[in-house]
Amino acid sequence: MSFLTRFSLLGLAVTLTVGAAMAFAVAQQLTAIEIDQLARITARHLTTVVQAATAEPDFDGPWSEERLDAMDALLLNELPGTGVVRVKIWSLDGTILYSDERRLVGRRFDVTDDLERARSGEVSGELSSLQDSENTMEAEEYGELLEIYVPMRGSDAQVIGVFEVYRDAGRLEANISSMERRVWAGAGLAFLLVYLALFGLASQASRRLIAAEREARRRMEETLLLDRVLTAADAGPDPRSTMRMVCRELALTLSAPRCGALWPRGEEEMVLTEWTAPGAHHGTAKRPPEEVARSSSGHLPEAPRSEGDVPAWREALRTRGPVVVEDPSENPSAGALRQRFRENGTTCALFLPLPLEGRRGGALWVETDSPRVWNEADLTLARKVAAAADVAIDNAMLLEELRTSNEELGAAYESTIEGWARALDLRDRETKGHSRRVTELTVSLLRGAGCSEAELVHARRGALLHDIGKMGVPDTILLKPGPLTDEEWEIMRLHPDYARGMLDPIPHLRPALDIPYCHHERWDGAGYPRGLRGEDIPLAARVFAVVDVWDALLSDRPYRPAWPEERVLEYLESLGGTHFDPYALKLFTDHRAEAGSASTSGSEGSARSPGGSSSR
Secondary structure, X not given: OOHHHHHHHHHHHHHHHHXXXXXXXXXXXXXXXXXXXXXXXXXXXXXXXXXXHOOHHHHOXXXXXXXXXXXXXXXXXXXXXXXXXXXXXXXXXXXXXXXXXXXXXXXXXXXXXXXXXXXXXXXXXXXXOXXXXXXXXXXXXXXXXXXXXXXXXXOOOOEEEEEEEEEEOHHHHHHHHHHHHHHHHHHHHHHHHHHHHHHHHXXXXXXXXXXXXXXXXXXXXXXXXXXXXXXXXXXXXXXXXXHHHHHHHHHHHOOOOEEEEEEEEOOOEEEEEEEEOOOOOOOOOOOOOOOEEEEEEXXXXXXXXOOOOOOHHHHHHHHOOOEEEEOOOOOHHHHHHHHHHHHHOOOEEEEEEEOOOOOOOEEEEEEEOOXXXXXXXXXXXXXXXHHHHHHHHHHHHHHHHHHHHHHHHHHHHHHHXXXXXXXXXXXXXXXXXXXXXXXXXXHHHHHHOOOOHHHHHHHHHHHHOOOHHHHHOOHHHHOOOOOOOHHHHHHHOOHHHHHHHHHOOOOOOHHHOHHHXXXXXXXXXXXXXXXXXXXXXXXXXXXXXXXXXXXXXOOOEOOEOOOOHHHHHHHHHHOEOOOEOHHHHHHHHHHHHHHOOOOOOOOOOOOOOOOOOOOO
């Protein structure tokens, strides 16, 4: 089927469906309005009658026969001509206080939704098929009635009861049927007109659809091409890769065998990049049957030219538009590329500007060896590609500069941290290389534990700066040769908090806080500064604690000589499960078993606390 036929059938189906749905919805809404209006009119008429004939005590208990007969007489006098066929009065608990069907009086029934709304003070009405147990007589006699519930209020305006009105629905149903016919007829006519209008529009649109589809496909291909060029900076790690990709896309778009670019690199250097299509002629050299891309660096000399002659690529830069050069092998405007064009047998060349805002500009060129001339559409597309390439190559050069700067900054940053670590070792009179050794061993153990490279970077920085908090501890305490007093220990134990205060404000170092802040915590919770227990202590801090004590006990101190390696291992193993995490201790002992007896010498600590930490 043609598009118009499919659209017509689909439009008809949709129009009928929507029209029917809307007509049904409107009819339902109008029916509800009609019922609500009739219910309110009936309620207003009978409320004055029933309300005047009842008093608040009537709702406290069952009515006497005389009271029931009096209400029968009143309603018999008031109801004729109103369409009301029966009235019932309810108490708030669902008991029928009055009905001309005496067998129902005094009986209690379940509270329906309509009765509940009336109890809350709302008039409600609906066409009822009379299926409730209290409606047996009405169902046998009428089959369907308009059932209305009306609240009755006492002297304080509070609802004290409800009366129920049954009204003949014959006239209402006739009005509803008439209204529904008008709604359906109006909706049908309206949506028929809508369908005819849509059909007319579709008929006009179908005559233009093929052309529009072709244009859309062309624009889509153009958009995809420009997107590939704009994202060309992702094609490789340097601007040359970006330019090769741009040259390839432009050559394929213009069906040209060769495309190249000359663009700035530094203040004095121009870079030449070229792409040659598979199988394309390229001078006298034989080319393999695959894409050839090559780059060469160096000064790009300008060919001799007559007075006033301007190379085509400079003219393209000046005018910010394409420049076409016919027979470029003999044309001085080809400039420094003329010899290249002569070797390639180029018959026509197109130059496109690369302004590269903020830098020295360059140009793209496309060459062909066939007697063809690019039309206006080709030039328009080429201009767009060149503009996108200008953005892509500028981004690629910027990314390269940023990458280089970032690498230099990162190296300087890491060197600074290592310098801090060496300075801390000197101030604390640690053995030379302590921070480096404990850092390397900690990182090695954490790598064996499966930590990611990002986590290892933070662990390395944290290990290097593990004692940075001691910068806040007075030298009289930090360098004291003898035992510390209780007051001095209180000050010494503040150095993890000092470390946190120093590193937390630095976003780059905040993830490295686990070791400086937590390496004095103990597996059994007896450590400091927070008394963390078990796996609440970060893994990096648990591993570092073992390495730090190992390195400390292998070092000479003014108050004790270095311990033998076997004694240090026995001491560490004796603290497994109390001071040290058993898992971290096992990582360390396994590593020592694999590495042999290579030892380190170390930093903080003493063995003056045989049952606990060997470190201040």
